[in-house]
Structure formats: C-alpha cells, structure tokens
Amino acid sequence: MKNNVTIVISCAGMGTRLGLGCTKALVEVEGKTLIERQLEILKDYEDIRVVVGYQAEKVIGVVNSVRKDVLFVFNHDYRNTGTGASFYLGAKHGREYAVALDGDLLVHPDDLIRVIEYDGSCVGGTTPSTDNPWTMPTQLIRGVEHVTGFSKEYGDYEWTGLAKVRTDQLQPGTRHVFHLIEPMLPLPMVYIRTKEIDTIDDYERAVKWVRNGYED
Amino acid sequence: MNNRLFLFDLDATITKVEILPALADQVGMAEQIAELTEKTMRGELPFQSSFLMRVEMLKSIPVSKVSEIVARTPLNEKLVSFIAEHKERCYIVTGNLDVWIEELVKKIGLPMTHCYCSAASVENDTLVRVNSVLDKALVVQQFVQPVVAVGDGSNDADMVQMAEVGIGFGGVRPIAYSLMSNATHAVYDEDRLCDFLRMLCE
Numbered sequence: 001m002k003n004n005v006t007i008v009i010s011c012a013g014m015g016t017r018l019g020l021g022c023t024k025a026l027v028e029v030e031g032k033t034l035i036e037r038q039l040e041i042l043k044d045y046e047d048i049r050v051v052v053g054y055q056a057e058k059v060i061g062v063v064n065s066v067r068k069d070v071l072f073v074f075n076h077d078y079r080n081t082g083t084g085a086s087f088y089l090g091a092k093h094g095r096e097y098a099v100a101l102d103g104d105l106l107v108h109p110d111d112l113i114r115v116i117e118y119d120g121s122c123v124g125g126t127t128p129s130t131d132n133p134w135t136m137p138t139q140l141i142r143g144v145e146h147v148t149g150f151s152k153e154y155g156d157y158e159w160t161g162l163a164k165v166r167t168d169q170l171q172p173g174t175r176h177v178f179h180l181i182e183p184m185l186p187l188p189m190v191y192i193r194t195k196e197i198d199t200i201d202d203y204e205r206a207v208k209w210v211r212n213g214y215e216d
Numbered sequence: 217m218n219n220r221l222f223l224f225d226l227d228a229t230i231t232k233v234e235i236l237p238a239l240a241d242q243v244g245m246a247e248q249i250a251e252l253t254e255k256t257m258r259g260e261l262p263f264q265s266s267f268l269m270r271v272e273m274l275k276s277i278p279v280s281k282v283s284e285i286v287a288r289t290p291l292n293e294k295l296v297s298f299i300a301e302h303k304e305r306c307y308i309v310t311g312n313l314d315v316w317i318e319e320l321v322k323k324i325g326l327p328m329t330h331c332y333c334s335a336a337s338v339e340n341d342t343l344v345r346v347n348s349v350l351d352k353a354l355v356v357q358q359f360v361q362p363v364v365a366v367g368d369g370s371n372d373a374d375m376v377q378m379a380e381v382g383i384g385f386g387g388v389r390p391i392a393y394s395l396m397s398n399a400t401h402a403v404y405d406e407d408r409l410c411d412f413l414r415m416l417c418e
Contacts, residue, residue, distance in 0.1 A: 047411070060402065069405040071412055076397070089400075093381070093415050 002117055006094030006167065007045055009038060010086040010177075011103035012053030012078040023055050025103030026062060027197065030210045034104055034197075035059065037210075039066045041109045045116070047071070047095055050103070051086040053078025059103075083161065084173040084180050094167045097121070100177045102161040104197065106206050108214045111192035112162070121165045123147045123181065124192040125157030131198075134159040134178065138189055146186035150178045160194055163187075220416055221359055222302065223375065224295075225352075225367035226310035226317065226333075228257075228388040230324060232290040235312060236270050239285055245273050259370030259394045264349045267311050267334070275343040279315050287319035292387065298410045300325045302417060307332060311350050311371060315343065353378060364416055366409070370394045381416060385409055 011025040025035040032040075035050070042048055048067075052059045053075045063070050075086045083102060091098035099116050101107075107124075115124050125136050125147065135155030136147045150159055159178055165187075173180045181187070193214065195206040209216065227234050240249035249270055256266040274282070299306045308321060308331040315338050321331045332355045335347045353374035356363055365372070365379035370392040376382030377398035384391035384402040387409065391402055403409045 056396065064404055069408040070403075071408055072402040074396075074400055074402070093412070095415075 002097075003046060004096040005045065005099055005116055005164070006047045006049060006091060006097070007042055007099045007101060007116065008073075008087050008090030008094075009035065009048065009050045009101045009103050010075075010083045010090070010161075011035060011059045012051050012075040012086045013083070013104075014054045014078075023059060023103070024197065025059065026055070027104070027203070029106065029197075029203075029207055033062055034106055035062060036066050037106070038101065038103070038112075039063065039070075041112050042116075043067070049073050049090045049094070051075050051090045053086070081174040083177050084175045087177045088170055088172050088180060091167050091170055096167060097164055098167045098170065099164045100161060105161055106195045106197060106210070107160075107162065108193035111190070111194070115162055115164055115190050115192065118164055118188070118190055120188070121184065122163065122188045122190045124160045124162030124194075125189045126160050126192050126194050128156075128158040130158065130196045134176070136189065139186065141186060145189045147189045148186045150182065157189065157191070160192055162192060162194075217417065219361045220305065220380070221361050221363050222299075222306045222413065222416075223309045223356065223359075223363055223365045223379070224299070224306065225369065225372045225375075226308050226312060226320075228368050229366055229372075229385050230291060230295055230299075230308065231320075232292055232388055234389075235286055235289055235317075235320075236274065238289060239274055239277070239282060242277050242281070242285065243274060249273060256371065257369035257389070257392055259373075259392055263311055263371040267349055268346060271313070271336075271343070271346055278341045279338050279343055280341050282316050283319050286316050287323055289320060291324065292406050294406050294410050296324055298413055303330070305417075306330065309350070309352050309355050309365075309375060310334075311352070313343075313346065364413070366413075367395060368392065373398045383409070383412070 026033050049071045051073045073090045087100045136157045137155040138145045139148050237250040240246045255261045310333045313334050313336045315336050334349045356375050356378040362380040364381040365375045366383045373394040382399045384395045384399040386404040387406050
C-alpha cells in the first residue's frame with residue numbers, strides 16, 4: 001500500500017442539483033452516506049483530508065464518527081469556487097502525490113484503490129452517462145491510453161473528478177479539478193466504474209448497483 | 217527546511233484539560249469557573265473581563281501552590297514531543313498568567329522567552345494585581361516569519377485567522393465556532409495534528 005499519497009475528498013459544495021437539503025456527500029445509499037462509503041474503502045490510508053465548506057460541522061461530525069484521524073481543510077469561499085480550489089487547498093502541504101476525489105462520487109471500491117495505487121500520476125475516466133459531460137479525448141502512448149485534453153465536444157470517456165497527480169506540480173485554481181490537471185497532460189487513464197447521482201432516477205440506479213455488489 | 221514558526225495555545229491545546237477549572241477545585245468554585253470558561257471559549261464573554269473575573273476568584277490561593285498544581289496539568293505528550301524536537305521554532309501563546317504557568321512551561325521544555333502570556337505582580341506569595349492581559353492577535357502581528365497557529369477557543373480565532381496556516385485542534389474540547397470560521401484546517405486527533413505539523417516543517 002502506498003504511503004506517499006495524500007487523499008483529498010472534496011465535500012465543500014452545496015449539492016443543490018439533487019434537490020436535497022444537504023451536501024451530496026451526506027446522501028445515504030443503502031444506509032450509509034457516500035462519504036462513509038469512501039472512508040471505508042480508504043481505511044488503510046493515513047493522510048486523508050476532507051475539504052469542507054457548506055454544512056462543514058455536519059460533514060465533520062459524520063466523518064469523525066467513522067474515523068478521528070482525518071485532517072479537515074476549509075474552503076470558506078465554497079460559494080464562489082469549484083472543486084479545483086478545494087483540491088488545491090487540500091493537497092497543499094501534502095505528500096508526494098495527491099488524489100482528487102469528489103465526496104459525492106459513488107465509485108467501485110476496487111477502482112478507487114487502483115487509482116491510488118497507480119504507479120505515478122493518472123486520471124480516472126468512465127463511459128459517458130450524464131447530461132452534457134466533460135469528456136476526455138485519449139491517445140495511445142507506448143501502448144497505454146493517455147488523456148490528452150478535456151472537452152465538451154469530443155472524447156470517448158467521461159471525466160469523473162478522480163485523479164492522482166504530483167503535489168509539487170499543482171498550481172492554484174478556482175474552477176474544476178481538471179483545470180489544474182490540464183497543464184500536466186498527457187496522463188495515463190485508468191478506467192473506473194462509477195454512478196453519478198444527479199436525479200432521483202440516478203439515485204435509485206445507484207442504490208441497486210450497491211445492493212448488487214457494485215454490479216449492474 | 218522553511219522558516220515557519222509554530223504558535224500554540226496552552227489550555228486544552230497543549231494541556232489535556234483546562235487549567236483554571238482544575239485550579240478552581242482548590243477553592244470550591246469549580247462550577248462557577250467552569251461555566252465562565254465555557255462561555256468564554258464559546259465567545260459569549262470577552263476574554264479579558266472573563267479572565268480577570270476568574271483570577272479574582274482564584275487569587276486567594278498562594279501563588280506557589282497554584283504554580284505547583286498547574287505544573288501537574290496533564291499534557292498532550294505527542295504534541296509536547298513535537299515542541300521539544302522543534303524548540304527554536306515553537307512558542308506558547310496564552311492568556312494565562314506568567315506567575316502561574318512558569319513551571320508548566322519549563323516542563324513543556326520551552327524557556328519563558330518562548331512564551332507570550334498575561335503578567336501579574338506577586339507579594340509574599342500572593343497575587344496582588346494583574347498588569348496585562350495578552351491579546352493573541354497582537355502577538356501574531358509581531359512575527360516577521362510565516363506562522364502556523366494552533367488553538368481551540370474563541371480567543372484563538374484572531375491568532376488563527378492571521379496565521380499562514382491556522383489550525384483548530386479539537387482533541388480535548390470542541391473547537392469554538394468563531395475559530396472554525398477563521399481556520400484553514402481542523403483536526404481532532406493528536407497524531408494527525410503532529411504529522412501535519414511535521415509536514416509543515418519540511
């Protein structure tokens with residue numbers, strides 16, 4: 001298990017799209033919130049940082065009930081900034097590599113571990129399934145599929161918010177995480193299985209997926 | 217290695233319990249002092265007036281006795297080890313009185329030149345007056361090197377806000393809301409706090 005990694009879970013946003021009164025990381029799927037599920041997968045890693053903003057105290061309470069040794073990072077400007085700002089704040093003063101993980105990402109446990117354990121930097125991609133996604137064009141470099149850009153027009157894979165990058169290459173930013181990653185491209189792509197939860201239908205599909213052992 | 221300096225609140229940050237309520241047991245005023253302390257830490261009473269009230273309640277205890285009791289306050293030992301390893305870079309910033317905490321500061325391993333605190337005069341082992349009450353924000357302003365500040369109470373909020381890295385430590389008691397709104401980080405586990413402080417040394 002790699003110990004040169006800081007894992008940054010962004011939970012600062014308001015998650016208004018689902019129409020629930022809480023940040024999306026606190027949405028329950030099969031009796032456990034998304035953030036609790038992530039922390040369970042990450043139980044063997046030391047440097048876990050949760051970036052908080054909207055409903056910070058609520059998120060801190062839930063995280064502390066799972067494990068006490070998490071470092072919380074505040075994004076006080078969460079109303080005006082995106083996950084890029086949260087990731088930068090969380091990765092600052094971190095270990096050699098930083099993993100970006102959205103607190104509302106429901107991801108297959110094995111795939112999350114594969115990204116963290118990847119030898120070097122990488123970007124998580126999946127089959128496009130959401131409305132108007134950011135997609136990633138790719139190119140084979142020495143037999144490995146590499147992400148070459150982020151686009152609204154072309155690309156076979158959907159950006160998932162999950163990536164592992166060198167901490168010393170991160171520059172400050174206020175928009176999406178991928179804006180921070182763009183200058184580092186091309187980077188190898190790791191295919192991950194995930195379920196986005198934006199609507200009630202998505203939510204029901206996600207519940208089934210988890211109930212079925214993360215299989216469709 | 218960078219030039220960062222580390223500023224620590226004393227009560228419930230370096231110590232495992234609040235110092236004044238522990239003292240209050242001696243004069244049978246534990247409840248009153250604890251209530252005042254709680255209100256102050258939550259920011260419902262201004263630190264200066266609350267502190268002076270609490271000192272007034274406790275000043276009948278001989279200073280040597282107070283100093284002896286205070287020196288026995290249990291400490292967060294891992295944090296004390298961090299301070300011992302980085303003596304030159306660490307400072308205590310506390311509203312507590314010099315004449316009460318000197319022995320405890322020695323036990324933590326720092327000289328009084330690395331302790332910013334309130335000051336009092338003593339005659340015949342009796343505290344006769346408080347001369348100054350420390351303003352933590354003013355202390356931070358004096359430093360010309362980047363500062364990491366660690367605290368838990370409402371009176372640490374300004375110090376934490378002005379620091380390059382401002383950490384709320386909730387390992388002993390809940391972190392005050394005003395501090396949370398001004399901090400860059402919050403941590404509830406002593407080991408994790410020390411790991412992060414070590415990263416900040418690199």
